[in-house]
Amino acid sequence: METTIIDGRKIKDEILEDVKKKVKALPFTPVFCDILVGDNLVSASYVRIKSRLAESVGIKFRTAEFPESISTEELIQEIDNLNRVPHMCGIIVQLPLPNHIDKDSALGAISPDLDVDCLGFVASKKFYNNEEGLKYPTALACMKILDSININPAHGSGGVNLHGKEIVILGQGKLVGKPVTHLLESRGLEVSKITRNTENKNELIKSADLIISAMGSGKFITGDMIKKGAIIIDAGTSEEDGGVVGDVDLTSVKGIASFVSSTPGGVGPVTVAYLLSNVVESAKVIISKIT
Numbered sequence: 001m002e003t004t005i006i007d008g009r010k011i012k013d014e015i016l017e018d019v020k021k022k023v024k025a026l027p028f029t030p031v032f033c034d035i036l037v038g039d040n041l042v043s044a045s046y047v048r049i050k051s052r053l054a055e056s057v058g059i060k061f062r063t064a065e066f067p068e069s070i071s072t073e074e075l076i077q078e079i080d081n082l083n084r085v086p087h088m089c090g091i092i093v094q095l096p097l098p099n100h101i102d103k104d105s106a107l108g109a110i111s112p113d114l115d116v117d118c119l120g121f122v123a124s125k126k127f128y129n130n131e132e133g134l135k136y137p138t139a140l141a142c143m144k145i146l147d148s149i150n151i152n153p154a155h156g157s158g159g160v161n162l163h164g165k166e167i168v169i170l171g172q173g174k175l176v177g178k179p180v181t182h183l184l185e186s187r188g189l190e191v192s193k194i195t196r197n198t199e200n201k202n203e204l205i206k207s208a209d210l211i212i213s214a215m216g217s218g219k220f221i222t223g224d225m226i227k228k229g230a231i232i233i234d235a236g237t238s239e240e241d242g243g244v245v246g247d248v249d250l251t252s253v254k255g256i257a258s259f260v261s262s263t264p265g266g267v268g269p270v271t272v273a274y275l276l277s278n279v280v281e282s283a284k285v286i287i288s289k290i291t
Contacts, residue, residue: 001228003254006145006261012269015144015277016057022280023058030089030283031060032116032276033082037075037101038068042239043094053272059279060087072102079109089286090116090279113285116278119174128182134278139179141270142212142233149231149259160210160231162189168208170194170201170221170247176214176235213247223252232260235267 023030032054034047047063054061064082066075082091091114097103107115112122118136126133149160167184171177172195184191192208194201205211205225211232213221218238226232236247246263253260261267 001255001258003257004259005250006148006233006259006266008141008145008261008266008269011144011148012273015270015273016053019273019276019280020057026280026283027287028087028283029058029060030279031062031085031087032090032279033062033064033085033088033092035064035066035075035079035082035091035093037066037070037094037097040094040096042244043096047094050272050275054276054279057276059089059276068098070101072100072105075101075106076109079106083109083111083114088114089283090114090275092117092275093119113282116275116282118179118278124174127179130186134281135274136175136179137274137278138176138214138235138267138271139183140274141267142176142180142235143183144270144274145233145261145267146210146231162187162210165189165209166192166204166207167210167212168192168194168204169212169214170205171214171216171236173214177212180212180214180235215247217247218245219247219249219252221248221253223249223254223256226253226256228256229258230256232257233267234261234263237263237268 034050036043036047051061066078082088091110093106097106107119108121110120112120115123116134118124118127118134123134127135167189169177169181169191172193181191181193192204194204206227208230211230212235214235216236216238218240232248232253234246234248237244244264248260250262
């Protein structure tokens with residue numbers, strides 16, 4: 001079987017083209033801020049990627065860098081100051097934070113209208129209540145990649161029919177596993193959730209038609225673990241030998257999986273595109289409140 005490697009960069013470009021048009025239509029230039037605490041080199045590289053892409057679509061990017069020694073209280077005050085910056089339309093905190101920082105308090109300090117990562121309590125609650133508002137970028141990226149898959153190109157484009165299929169989500173974290181499960185279930189699909197405590201995980205993975213993995217366990221999924229023709233979306237990242245790898249051993253699953261997204265180059269670029277799309281959505285909310 002030939003395995004199709006899903007090109008997340010191409011999907012990213014399509015989304016960003018739309019974002020660029022929407023930014024041009026705004027009455028002001030939106031500002032997007034990424035908060036970086038400490039000197040984590042991987043985190044710093046992610047900030048640079050976001051900066052480059054934000055500027056490419058006309059969004060003004062701002063980095064707020066603070067020393068690792070900053071206290072939770074000081075960080076909250078800095079975030080409150082950023083909330084008040086004119087035309088600010090999105091603030092995120094680059095994770096992970098140093099252990100002494102209260103992560104939930106820091107994330108909760110971001111104004112809900114500016115919480116483009118959707119990690120604060122208010123934005124998260126609205127998402128799970130299916131209310132209008134910002135949505136988790138990585139979960140949206142997984143769904144967009146899934147909808148981009150075309151099993152029968154000769155019959156036109158348009159996603160995979162997953163009704164009646166075995167769907168497995170590895171991991172139930174706040175960023176990916178839990179929200180993507182919610183989005184799938186909102187479509188009326190049944191989802192099997194795998195966590196550390198799941199006893200029959202190998203059997204569930206082997207029977208799955210669709211696997212979405214967000215564990216952060218480098219090259220965990222191998223070819224012998226999956227059924228022939230399975231679709232795999234790899235949303236996990238781990239550091240290995242100075243680089244980033246996904247949850248899927250790409251070489252091992254080739255010839256067995258029908259479609260697989262690679263890491264890097266798969267979910268990551270699409271996630272950044274949706275993050276910037278959320279910045280535009282935040283700008284629209286701000287405009288609606290002042291007009």
